[in-house]
Amino acid sequence: MKVLLVCLFLANWQTVRAEESLSAETTHSLDKRGSSIETSTSDAKCSRIISLAPSITELVIALQLADKLVGVSSFDNVLSSDSDLPRVGDLFNVNLETAHSLRPSIVLALHEQRHLIKKVESVGIKSVIFNHNTLEGIQQSIEELGALCHVHQNSDQLLSDLTREMASVKDSLADQKVLIVIGGVQEQLYVSGRDGFFYPLLKHVGLKPAFEQKTVATGALAAEALLSLRPDHILHILPPNRPLPSKEVLKTHWRKFAGVPAVQRESIFVRSEPFFSIPGIHYPKVAKAFVEMFGELNERDPS
Structure with a gap:
C-alpha cells in the first residue's frame, strides 16, 4: 500500500492515448449476468467499464456511469459496502482471466499502469489511459470520459462545479x-x-x-x-x-x-x-x- 501511494503521488502522469470507437453501427455486448444484449455503437464503448484506479472509479460515479461498472481495483473503497463488483487488479497487477471474463467494452487506467494496459490489450480489450497527477490532467480526463461515454452534460456540469468550488477559495490566504x-x-x-x-x-x-x-x-x-x-x-x-x-x-x-x-x-x-x-x-x-x-x-x- 505504501508503494502504491508513493507512485500515485510521484509519477509524472500524462494522458497518452484515447482508443478508437467501435466501428459497427450496432454491436452485441453482455449484460452484468453475461447475457447477450444489443446496443448502439455510441453506448457500446462504455457499456461495460472496468476501472483500475480509485480516482477513476470516483470519476465514473460522478459522471453517473456507476451502473456501467463491471469491475474495479482492489483498493476501491468509494463503492457501497454491499457492492459485489469483482476486484480486477491494482497499480501493479491485473487478473487477466477475471478481466477477460467480464467482457469489458473498455478498461480505464492511469498512466503509470501502462505496463498493465499492454497485457490487457494483448487479449483484445480496449483501454484508455488518464493523467490524474495534475489538475489539468484531472480536468482533461473529465472531458475525455464525458466525450467517450456521450455524457457531455454530466462532464460539463462536473467541471463547472469544480471551477466554482475553486473560485471560492482563490487567494484566500497570505503568502506563507x-x-x-x-x-x-x-x-x-x-x-x-x-x-x-x-x-x-x-x-x-x-x-x-x-x-x-x-x-x-x-x-x-x-x-x-x-x-x-x-x-x-x-x-x-x-x-x-x-x-x-x-x-x-x-x-x-x-x-x-x-x-x-x-x-x-x-x-x-x-x-x-x-x-x-x-x-x-x-x-x-x-x-x-x-x-x-x-x-x-x-x-x-x-x-
Whole structure:
C-alpha cells in the first residue's frame, strides 16, 4: 500500500492515448449476468467499464456511469459496502482471466499502469489511459470520459462545479511558505515539489510552496537543505485513514530540524483523508482544507 501511494503521488502522469470507437453501427455486448444484449455503437464503448484506479472509479460515479461498472481495483473503497463488483487488479497487477471474463467494452487506467494496459490489450480489450497527477490532467480526463461515454452534460456540469468550488477559495490566504511531506511517520518520506499534485493548489489559495524542485525522498536531501527551506508550516500527509500520531510523536520525529520555523512554532499538521493521498476530482477539498488549516494562523500571524 505504501508503494502504491508513493507512485500515485510521484509519477509524472500524462494522458497518452484515447482508443478508437467501435466501428459497427450496432454491436452485441453482455449484460452484468453475461447475457447477450444489443446496443448502439455510441453506448457500446462504455457499456461495460472496468476501472483500475480509485480516482477513476470516483470519476465514473460522478459522471453517473456507476451502473456501467463491471469491475474495479482492489483498493476501491468509494463503492457501497454491499457492492459485489469483482476486484480486477491494482497499480501493479491485473487478473487477466477475471478481466477477460467480464467482457469489458473498455478498461480505464492511469498512466503509470501502462505496463498493465499492454497485457490487457494483448487479449483484445480496449483501454484508455488518464493523467490524474495534475489538475489539468484531472480536468482533461473529465472531458475525455464525458466525450467517450456521450455524457457531455454530466462532464460539463462536473467541471463547472469544480471551477466554482475553486473560485471560492482563490487567494484566500497570505503568502506563507508550506512544506508538504508524504509517507508514514516511521517510513520513507517524500518532499512534494513543483511536479506534485499539491503545488498548484497551494499557489491557488495564496500560499507559497516551500520546495520548488521536483519531488524527492527526504533521504536524498541534506539536513541543511531542508533547514534552508524555512517553511512557516509543515503538512505531513499519511497513507489513507492511517491513525494520526500524537503531538509528542511529531515533536520527536521533527526534533532534528529544530531550526525550521514551522518546527519552532509547532506548526505541523497531519492529514490522512483519502482525498489528500489519491489525486482526483476531489481536489477542491484539498484547497479548502488548506484554507481551514492555515487561515486562522495567517490571521494571527501574517508575518
